[in-house]
Amino acid sequence: MIRFDDVALRYGSGPDVLRHITFHIHRGSFHFLTGPSGAGKTSLLKLIFMSLRPSDGAIYVAGQDVEKLDSAGRAGLRRRIGIVFQDFRLLDHLTTWENVALPLRVMGLRPNEYREDVTDLLRWVDLGHRINAYPEVLSGGEKQRAAIARAVIGKPELLLADEPTGNVDPEMGDRLLRLFIELNRFGTSVIIATHDYALMEKLAVPRLVLQNGQVEIH
Structure with a gap:
């Protein structure tokens, strides 16, 4: 599903954030991505999502060399990826329901084909009472849950x-983990970047440990 071949990343003339790393993640797998603050976890996810480009090396996602894709090819591949950013990136002019439904709308589905699914998912992440609210009135935890719902819908x-569990209480964190596990059970490859060791201890899956610009799989 994902392959990094001798990938390096640096910003400007600064030191390498990632130093010629190589690893392979198989389709349908589940990994935690961990490491100290500033190790480059967010940068690694952005490389996979193609919102950053490597300084050296090659990245393959779903069998495609992302550097060889044109803009249309990148857009098409991104539509096959759900992503939750730390800054949520909800669209301010859309309600919670509309934000979560957006990926399905982009896929060309009609509202009557997904209205019930979107509403059920929002209720499941405890946002049923915020369906018509706009992002400006949501708390940080509510925005996070909306962003997760949008990513998985x-x-x-x-x-x-x-x-993904940074702004929610432990009970909701457990509920979200169950959601990720269920997605994985139906074939979605999952990578969760987290500092939450209690969360990682609840699931015996491999860990990508990022430190000093290198990745080890434990």
């Missing part, structure tokens, strides 16, 4: 989640 081939 289309049952993506790959889910990338950056600290």
